[in-house]
Amino acid sequence: MLLPAAPALAAEPVLVIHGGAGVIRADLDPAQERDARAALERALRAGHAVLAAGGPALDAVQAAIVVLEDDPSFNAGHGAVFTHDGYNELDAALMDGATLRAGAVAGVRRVKNPIALARAVMERSRHVMLTGAGAEAFAQEVGTELVDPAYFRTERRWKQLQKALRDEAGGQAYVDTPPAQYTGTVGAVALDRAGRLAAGTSTGGMTNKRYGRVGDAPIIGAGTYANAVCAVSGTGWGEFYIRTAAAHDICARVAYLRQPVAAAADAVINAAIPKLGGDGGAIALAADGSIALPFNTDGMHRGWIGADGVPHVAIFADETLPLPAAADAAE
Template sequence: MKPRHVLFALAALGVASISHAAVSPVLVIHGGAGVIKRDMTPAREKAVRAAMTRALQDGHARLEAGKSALDAVTAALTVLEDDPNFNAGKGAVFTHDGRNELDAAIMDGYTLRAGAVAGVRRIKNPIVLARAVMDRTPHVMLSGDGAEAFAQSIGMRLVDPSYFRTGERWQQLQKALQEDAAKQPHADVETARHFGTVGAVALDAQGHLAAGTSTGGMTDKRWGRIGDSPLIGAGTYANSGCAVSGTGWGEFYIRTVAAHEICMKVTQMRVPLKRAAAEVINQEIPAMGGNGGAIALDADGHISIPFNTDGMYRGWIGGDGVPHVALYGDEDDGTAELPQPAPAESIAQP
C-alpha cells in the first residue's frame, strides 16, 4: 500500500489511485462544434460522416491490437487532419495574412507527459509532431520555425504551405477581408469563427487515458494568435481519471482552463463526468460570452459530449467495435443509453 503522504501527492497532481473495474477500450472524437445545420449537401454530409467513421475505426484498431490510448488518439486525428472537411491539417482556415498556421497537442493521462506545437506552416500532420515533442524532447511546446527545425532534425518531411489550401477556406477569408475593409462585423459566424477543430480522447486496455486536439485556428486571425487547442489544460488535458478535448471559441477555454477544470472536478471533487463537463462547457463558458463543445472520457469508460452550438461533429466507438457518428444538435449520438457515472457520494475516496 502506498504511504498516505504519497497518495496525497498523487492526488494533488490529479493522478490519485482509484479502483476501477475492468473496462473495454473506448475512443471518442470530435470534428468541431458551431453552425452545423441541416443544409449541408448530401455529398458533403456523406464525406464528413465517412471521415469520422474512418477515424474511429483506425483508432479503435490500435486499441484492439493492444496499443496505447496515445496511439489511438494519434491515429484518429491523423485521419481527420488529412481530410479537407475539417479545420486541421489540409483544409485549415486562413489567417488575415493568407497563411495556414496549425496548432496541436497530445497528453498521456497515465504519466502526465504532454507535447504541443503552435503556429507551424509546413507540417502535414501536426498531431504527429506534437507526439514527437512529447516523446523525443524535454519540452512540452515548440512553435513556428523552431518546431519545424525540430521536425527536420528527426527526419520528418516538410510540405509546401500550398498543401493546406482549399478553395472553400480561401473564400471564407476573402469574405472576412471584405467585411474588415468595410468596417462591418462578420455577419457569417462560420466566417468569423470557424469551429472545425478536431479532437480525440481514448481509454486503452491498460486503463490509461489520453487526449489530443488539432486545429487551424480562426479564420482571419492576426498577430500570431494561438487558441486553446495546443495549450495543455485549456483545450487538451488528461490525467489518470479523465481526458478532455475541446472545440469552440478558444479565448474562453483558455480563460476557464476548461479541459483541466473538467478533469479536476472529476478526479478531485468526485463530480460525475457528465455533470462536470456540462458545468464547464454549458455554464461557465457561456456565462463569459463564449461557446463551443467538448468530448470527455473517464477511467470507467463513461462518455460525455456537451455542446451549446447548433451542432457538433462527434463520434465514439466502444468494445463492440460499432462506430457511432452524429453531426446535428438534435441527432441521437448513442450516448444517452450508455451507463451513467455513479453519483459523487458513492465513489470511493483514495
C-alpha cells in the same frame, strides 16, 4: 491533493472523437455532410484498430486525429482555415494521462500532421510546446513529414477568408462573430485496455486570425488535458477555453469533486464558458468508460466507438447519439 488512482483494469476500450463545434446546418451541403460523416467513421475505425490490438490510448488518439487532419472536411491539417495574411497556421497537442507527459506545437505552416509533431515534442524533446519556425526546425531534425504550404489550401477555406476580409473592409467585425471561424477543430480521447487515458486536439485556429494568434487547442489544460481519471479535448471559441482552463477544470471536477464526467463537462462547457460570452463544445472520457459530448452550438461533428468496433457518429444538435453502456452521460 493527490489524484485518485486509475482503475487497475479498464472496463472496455473506448475512443471518442470530435470534428469541431459550431456546425451550421445551412452551411453543409449533402456532399459535405456525407464526406464529414464518412471521415468521422474512418477516424474511429483507425483508433479502434489500435485499441483492439491492445495498443495504448495515446496511439489510438494519434491515429484517429491523423485521419481527420488529412481530410479537408475539418479545420485541421489539409482543411485548415487561413490567417488574415493568407497562410495556414496549425496548432496541436497530445497528452498521456497515465504519466502527465504532453507535447504541443503552435503556428506551424509546413507540418503535414501537427499531431505527429506534438508527439515528437513529448517524446523526443525536453519541452512541452514548440512554436513556428523553431517547431519546424525540430520537425526536420526528428524526421516529421513537412510539405509545401500549398498542400493545406482548399477552395472552401480560401473563400471563407475572402468573405471575412470583405466583411472587415465593410466595417463588419467578422472576427468577433463565432462560430463560423472555428468550425472543424478536431480531437480525440481514448481509454485503453490497461485503463490508461489520453487526449489530443488539432486545429487551424480561426479564420482571419492575426498577429500569430494561438487558441486553446495546443495549450495543456485549456483545450487539451488528460490525467488518470479523465481526458478532454475541446472545440470552440479558444480565448474562453484558455480563460477558464476548460479541459483541466473538467478533469479537476471529476478528480476532486467526484462529479460524473457528464456533470463536470456540462458545468464548464454549458455554464462557465457561456457565462463569459463564449461557446463551443468538448468530448470527455472518464476512466470508468463513461463519456460526455456537450456543446451549445447548432451542431458538433462527434462520434465514439467501443470494443464491438461499431462506429457511432452525429453532427447536428437534434441527432440522438447512443452512448456506451457504461456511460451515465448525456449530450
